Amino acid sequence: MVNCCGLVTDKNEPVPLKSVEVEVKVQAHVATVSSTLLYVNGEERPLEAVFVFPLPGECALCHFSAKLGDTELVAKLQDKQTAREEYDDALSSGHQAFLLEESDQSPDVFQLNVGSLPPGESAAITLVYISELAMQADDALRFCLPAVLNPRYTPQDMDSSKMATVTSVPAGVVPYTLALSAHLSSPQPVSKVESNCPLEPLEYLNPDKTEAKVSLCSGHMFDRDVELLLYYQDAHKPTAIVEAGQDSAEPGSLMRDPVVMLSCYPEFPAAVTSSLASCGEFIFVVDRSGSMDCSMHSGKDAQMRIDSAKDTLLLLLKSLPMGCYFNIYGFGSHFEHFFPKSVEYNQKTMDDALGKVKGMRADMGGTEILQPLEHIYSQPCIPNHPRQLFIFTDGEVGNTKHVLDLVKLNVNSHRCFSFGIGEGASTALITGLAKEGSGHAQFITGTDRMQPKVMQSLRYALQPAVRDISVEWNLPDRVSVTTLSPPLKVLFHGQRALLYAQLKGESTGNPEGSVTIQYSLLEETVKNQLSFCLKPTGDTGVSLHRLGARALIRSLEMEERAGGPEAKALREKLLQLSLQSGVSCTHTAFIAIHKASGQTVQGPLLHRTVPTPRMFLRGMGPPVAMCCSAPMPPMARMACMPAVPSNSMARSMAVCYDACLEVKECCDDLDDEFSSDGVQEPESLTDPLLQLISLQKASGSWDMDSSVANVLGKTDDQLANMMPKGVDKAVWATLLALLWLYGFQLEARDEWQFVAMKAASWIQAQKVGCVPQCVQAGNALLGCQVQQETLGL
Incomplete structure (x- = not known):
């Protein structure tokens, strides 16, 4: 079913969010992001503003505060259910309250509730998160500030009440602006900075160019994901960075002990990159949900996502080596495959597949990827032909965590290469598929072409990879190490890994330690030994501690979802780690309450849902924005009737029934467009x-x-x-x-x-x-x- 539908227009609902200011501090491979959201209530009654927005999937959300005039409230992190109850109680008592929580189903979706904001008053909300910067094939580090959040499709067997409601408008009519500045600091000189948005000139802050700052040009509308590509010299040099613990933290805890971050980015010699395998089982899994009939970008002559995927399949099918095996799956609300099982690649099977590719349409409803993956994993692997999955999707998946659990469970039988198509693709899904499947992730945004990125990943799949990775520590007596990151199994050309570890104990003598990272590449063994100081001086901050905590939290959450007798103990461990580190998880939420001289609320607050930008479907445009990733069936339209809220998350599920009636005609047209009946023949290739x-x-x-x-x-x-x-x-x-x-x-x-x-x-x-x-x-x-x-x- 579709989890929501909504409508925001200038005529009927003022938007209380006026502007977003973002400060980014980049230290080598890590970014600390501080976002301040300014809310103003320009109406005559108190209101509650609800904003569902994206953040990077692997970020560590660690701070939340609200400034009301001269009063600043710093939110506390606590058990999510308790926080929700306190929030509702505060609103009922006439107090102002602020609640920030992570979605139960996808770690890259957050909901912010600004409750009981009085008429004429403003509130500046600040949230801080820490995120790793992804490495690109050209050695750039990629920082992405997500703006577009496409509503996620809820599978039939999932409780839709657990999904956050997403209200959105077409990218380009977003009613709030963005200001962003970035301060860069690195051991290696900063070579250049590129962006998909207009930038002010890069300004160096010291002679050796290891510090610099850059900002977006003024007046930027927050209508697209903001991408910064940072280029450093000597990008392949491995590093070990130690961060001191907090003296105020509990002895023996993660936040009290030092944490070390290792960076491993192997450089592949030409002899390795030119060596290509001639065997393998290649399974291409293509999203055919209704949202794939959206354009790749908002520019002129933009190709439809499904058409770009079809062109890419043509390239892939022509590029496969003779004698390998392959199959193609299409998925939406259901799935289908070209062949009952993978077939040997030859002229006949290639021609058969190409004929079916020509007839592919975005006509399969919602975005349910779990079932096709289960079917693929149920098929026996072909001896001497390693299984490689290539997954193409715009990422509008509701049950992200269940999908990633399944991929991790089957990691020993395949590698997974994932491709996020268009603005708003779930970072948690795309990066998670590659991470749990020991593969590589790519995002195709803006005017990027899909084909070169996919062929790059095909080269990775055919090339030898770094294997047999081991990490050996050489530490003084009475000092031990606890690894916070999951084991590293494989690295591809152009892929970098960051590993976190907690250093326990006290050394009375030697303050130095070292670590040796060893791996195999073809027939050669490569060793890198890195030395570091166990007790760094000065204020080193706690960014690495929180990223290490985030890595451990994700692993524990996955174990908890697997169930079993340890689930309850894992929940307690997760709760303790989250509260101790200040990093949110699925069981915690940030809450702040301002106990002003408010009066008990009589009747419901005005409810205002802040829209996020989205790429809208073909044939649709302003002023109507439909929040669904598939054609809406009649029962789903009826389900959009307002409901009585039972708590803060359920309150955000209420949607405008009049809005649903307004988009009904568009939905009916889309149902016809996505129907498989009367499909027109595809246009011939023009390139x-x-x-x-x-x-x-x-x-x-x-x-x-x-x-x-x-x-x-x-x-x-x-x-x-x-x-x-x-x-x-x-x-x-x-x-x-x-x-x-x-x-x-x-x-x-x-x-x-x-x-x-x-x-x-x-x-x-x-x-x-x-x-x-x-x-x-x-x-x-x-x-x-x-x-x-x-x-x-």
Whole structure:
């Protein structure tokens, strides 16, 4: 079922959130983010404002405060149910109250309740979280401030009352602004900063360029995720950073002891990156829910998400090595697969799959990924063909934690590569799939093309990976170590790992310690020994402690969801760790109460839901925004009637019935659009590159026919007249295709690299003796100057 629908327009509901100010402090691989949200009640009655918003999936939320005039309230972290009860009691007594809690189902969704804000008054809400920066393939560190939160689809068997209601408007009519500034500090010099949003010039704060600051240009509307790409020198250098504990914390606790963070980012030599496997079972799992019929971005001529996924499948199917196995799944409210089980890759199976890819539509309802994954894991693995999952989704999944639990349970039977499509894809889902599946995650946002990122991950899947990773500690007597992070099993080219550990005990002598990180890469063993001081001087903060606590909290939460006799003890341990570290978890919430001279509330407060931006479906636009990721069935529309709230979270589930009637007509149109009846034939490929690739055989060769000639911009006679004597037509056509790729499509090499490698291997297998003459004739025909060595021949 769809978990919510809602409508916010300028005509009927003023938005009390006026602005968002964000300060980011980056220290090497870690960002501390302070967000201040300014609320103003411009109405004549007290109101309650509810804001459901995204944060990075693996962040540690550690501070929440509210400023009312000159009064500042610092929220306390406590048991979630107790916090909810205190919040409701405070509102009933006429007090102002503030509640911040994490969603039970997805760790990247939070709900903020600003309760009983008097008429004409304002409140500045500040929340602080700490997050790791993800490493990109070009050695950049990626900071992302999520703005877009697409409502999540609730599976039929899940209690929708546990889902936070998301109210949203089309990105571009968001009624509040964003100001963001970032202070960067790193042991290595900062080379540059790039962004998907306009930035003020980068300003260096010291001569060696290890400190800098940057900010968004003024007047930025918070209508998209804000991405900063930070480039440091010597990015591959491993580090060990120690953070001192807090003297005020309980002896023996995590916050009292020092914590060390290890950074491991292996550099792969060219001999390794050029080595590719020729076996494997490749399973492509494609989201076909209704929201995949949304555009990739809001710019002109943006492609639909489902169409981009289909183009990507074409590339993948043409790039697979002969003799491997593959299958393709589509999922929505139900799922289907192209073949009953994975089939061997050859010309026939490739043609069969491509025919079915052409007919794929975003016509399968909601976003339920759990069942297709269960079906895949129930299939026996193929000996000597490692299973590799490629999952494509816009991330509008409600039961994120259950999905990740399933992937982790089956981690020993596969690797998982995940791709978040479009603005608002769940970071918890996309990064969690890759983390629990020992794979790699990619996000396709803004005007990014999906194909180069997916082909990059295919290269990772075919390349050797770092394995047999071990961490050995050399510490003084009476000092021991407790690992906070889960064991590290595998690292791919372009992947970095951060590991956290707690140092226990006191050393009376040597204040130094060291750690050795060892791993295998192909036949070589690599060792990195790092030394560190056990007692760093000065105020080192507690960021690493809280990230370490967050890593341990996530592991314990997963154990608790598995059930069993230890579940109750795990809950108590989680609660204690969360309260001790100040990092929220599923069992805790932040609450602040201002006991002003309020009077008991007579009747309900005005309820105002603050919208988040979302990418809206094709055919829809302002002023209506529909908050569902699939066509809304009639029963779901009836379910949008207002309900009597029983607590703060349930109160946020109330939605506007008139709004549902307003969007009903749009929903009916979308039902028709997403129906599988009367599906129109897909448009033919218009991209010359994809046209050429679509004509390639599974073996890597091309036939010499009119279709190939058209793509090359020549006639059949021109191809035939320039062909050297005695050369096979397929060899000539394949060599011409290679020359055209290198001569005219070099900027897109990331997309066709495997196609070209297969073609070169096929030509070499034909043992052609006149390749130099063919290259010379082909260059003359096409008007390019590509050397034979460039082609890999």
